[in-house]
Amino acid sequence: MxxxxxxxxxxxxxxxxxxxxxxxxxxxxxxxxxxxxxxxxxxxxxxxxxxxxxxxxxxxxxxxxxxxxxxxxxxxxxxxxxxEMPEQFALSPEDISLDIVYEDESIIVVNKPAGLVVHPAAGNWSGTLLNGFLFRYPELKSLPRAGIVHRLDKDTSGLMVVARTPHAQTSLVRQLQERTVGRRYLAWVWGEPPSHGKVLASVGRDQRNRLKMTAGSPQGKPAATLFRRLAKGLVGESAVALLECRLETGRTHQIRVHLESLGFPLVGDPVYRKKTPGVAKNLSFNRQALHAFALSLQHPSLDKLMTWFRLPPQGLLELLPKLGMDGEVLPNEASVMGSMQNEPQK
Missing domain, CATH: 3.10.290.10 (RNA-binding S4 domain)
Known part of the structure; x- marks a missing residue:
C-alpha cells in the first residue's frame, strides 16, 4: 500500500x-x-x-x-x-464554581449541585466536576481520576470526598471497599413505605436498556440500602414520603433502583418511574429528589473520624410544602453528626 x-x-x-x-x-x-x-x-x-x-x-x-x-x-x-476528539479535553482545567465544604492537605469535601456531571464520559467530555477540580487544584492532575473515588449521579446533589494525595486516595478507596464510609441521603418517594426497612438486591446493567440499572440482576453486584421514614404527605390523593437512606454499598443508581423495586420511585425521577402517579406532572420537578446530606469517614492523615452535613438545595426545600411537609421533618445537623460519629465502624 x-x-x-x-x-x-x-x-x-x-x-x-x-x-x-x-x-x-x-x-x-x-x-x-x-x-x-x-x-x-x-x-x-x-x-x-x-x-x-x-x-x-x-x-x-x-x-x-x-x-x-x-x-x-x-x-x-x-x-x-x-x-480533535472531545476526550482530549476531558482532563482540561475549567473555571467551574465549586461549593467546597472542607479542605486540607489530604482531602477535599464538596457539596455537588444537581445538574453537574462528576467525571467526563461520552456526551459530557467537559464542564464536569473533575474539570473544575483541575482548575482549582492543579496538583490533582497527577492522581488517577483527579482524586475522585466515588460519584453522585448528575442530577443528585450533595456531599462527596476527593483525595489530594496518593496516600489519601488509597485510604479512601480502602474505606469504601470495606464499607466504613458513612453516606446518608434524603429521598422523596411516591407511595407509603414502612417506617423502616432494608433492601438486599443485586444491582446490575439492564439487559434490555443499557442506560438503566436493574435490581435483582443475576449478573449484578450485591447491594444493600437501609431506609427509615421521616415524614408522610399527600399530593392530591397520592401518597408521598420522605426517607433517610443509608448506603452499605455504592452501586450505580442504587437508591433509585432499590426504592423503585419496592414500588416507591423517587419524586421527579425521569428514568425509574414505575408506579409514579399521574399527579406527578403537576409538580414540575424533573430530576430525582435525592440529596446526599451527610458524609463520615476516617481522615487519611489525622487518624480521626470526621463528619460533614449539608441541607438540601433550595429546589428541594421548595418541594416540601408542595408535598404537604414542612422543614421540621428534615434531619437536625447536631443529631446526625452525633449519631454518625458514634456509629460503629465495620
Missing amino acids: ALPQTPESNPVDYIDDEDFISLEIPLEMAGERLDKVLAGSLPDYSRNRLKAWVEAGAVMVDGKVTKARYLLMGGESVKVFPR
Missing part, C-alpha cells in the same frame, strides 16, 4: 486551511472495508478515533463522505482530515 502522504511531503495536495492525510488504495485491497484499511494504514490512531472521524464526515473517498463499513474497490483516493 502507498505510504500516507502529509501536506509537507506532497504540497500539490495541500489545502490552505486544512491539513489532511492522503492515501491511495491499491487494487489488491478491493473488497476490504474502509475502517479496516484505515486502521492498518494509520496505526498511530485508534480504531475508535478513526471510526469517529469517518462518522463525522472527516474521511473522504474520491471526494465523497462515506461510511466506515464501505467496501473499497481499489484505486480510490482517500483523504483523512484529523479532528
